[in-house]
Amino acid sequence: MDFLELNAVTKDFPSRSGPPARVMDGVSLAVRQGEFMAVLGPSGCGKSTLLQMAAGLLPVSAGEVRIAGRRISAPPPEAVYVFQQYTRSLLPWRNVRDNVGFAVEHRLGRRRARDVAEVQLGQVGLAGFGDHFPWQLSGGMQQRVAIARALAAEPAMLLMDEPFSAVDALTRLDLQALILDIWTRRQLTVLLVTHDVEEAITLADRIAVLTQRPASVAQLLEVGIARPRDPVTTRELPRFLQLRHQLLNTLLARHEA
Numbered sequence: 717m718d719f720l721e722l723n724a725v726t727k728d729f730p731s732r733s734g735p736p737a738r739v740m741d742g743v744s745l746a747v748r749q750g751e752f753m754a755v756l757g758p759s760g761c762g763k764s765t766l767l768q769m770a771a772g773l774l775p776v777s778a779g780e781v782r783i784a785g786r787r788i789s790a791p792p793p794e795a796v797y798v799f800q801q802y803t804r805s806l807l808p809w810r811n812v813r814d815n816v817g818f819a820v821e822h823r824l825g826r827r828r829a830r831d832v833a834e835v836q837l838g839q840v841g842l843a844g845f846g847d848h849f850p851w852q853l854s855g856g857m858q859q860r861v862a863i864a865r866a867l868a869a870e871p872a873m874l875l876m877d878e879p880f881s882a883v884d885a886l887t888r889l890d891l892q893a894l895i896l897d898i899w900t901r902r903q904l905t906v907l908l909v910t911h912d913v914e915e916a917i918t919l920a921d922r923i924a925v926l927t928q929r930p931a932s933v934a935q936l937l938e939v940g941i942a943r944p945r946d947p948v949t950t951r952e953l954p955r956f957l958q959l960r961h962q963l964l965n966t967l968l969a970r971h972e973a
């Protein structure tokens with residue numbers, strides 16, 4: 717069953733002079749329930765715009781977005797958006813526990829929210845860090861806090877906009893393994909925007925490649941690598957190398973020799 721559907725989605729942004737600028741042109745994409753889909757595309761082609769429309773944070777100019785069969789025009793309760801810039805998404809005056817609990821305290825009250833936060837912190841490997849403040853943690857740990865907060869709301873779907881791009885290469889591999897683990901355990905549906913071809917192949921079931929702006933779907937590839945995957949050994953498989961070759965050629969607009 718399709719959990720997220722973008723049907724012929726077009727997006728225009730108003731421009732100061734002249735006609736509106738078309739960023740996206742008739743994009744149709746369906747993410748199945750429980751699927752991990754990655755979106756790749758050239759810089760500035762509209763990946764974040766696509767994700768924001770999928771999250772109900774930005775209106776479409778034409779077409780529609782459906783989540784669990786319902787047409788949406790505002791953020792739906794099933795989905796949580798994880799931003800790239802975790803330093804801006806965490807509240808510096810709240811400790812880690814209260815940052816995570818923030819997602820549910822309006823519903824559960826502060827005490828229950830703190831209990832939920834402790835559980836979620838354990839799941840992202842941060843048990844015992846609840847009293848710390850975000851600025852006392854490394855970048856990778858801060859992003860773990862942001863992920864714990866996203867999970868606290870018990871979403872069915874995670875929408876992630878380059879969530880690992882601000883951390884160093886090794887921390888990135890660690891966070892990729894964490895997301896794979898969480899996705900498997902919770903049977904989430906994930907839509908991940910990334911610049912990183914290897915990240916897309918390591919994590920996703922399918923990869924959508926967007927064209928230059930105005931974006932449309934250039935390719936939709938089945939990764940077809942068995943799970944569980946490992947950030948190290950998966951990168952050595954022939955299928956991985958073949959996909960990387962194909963995707964880089966597409967993104968660099970090179971023709972096969």
Ligand SMILES: Nc1ncnc2c1ncn2[C@@H]1O[C@H](COP(=O)(O)OP(=O)(O)OP(=O)(O)O)[C@@H](O)[C@H]1O
Pocket residue numbers: 729730739757758759760761762763764765766929
């Ligand atoms: N609010 C806005 N008003 C006008 N133009 C916008 C607005 N938001 C985005 N754009 C334009 O839409 C295009 C797509 O932007 P978007 O951030 O979605 O691309 P992206 O593929 O995520 O980029 P990157 O790979 O650099 O992160 C860009 O040319 C951008 O300048």
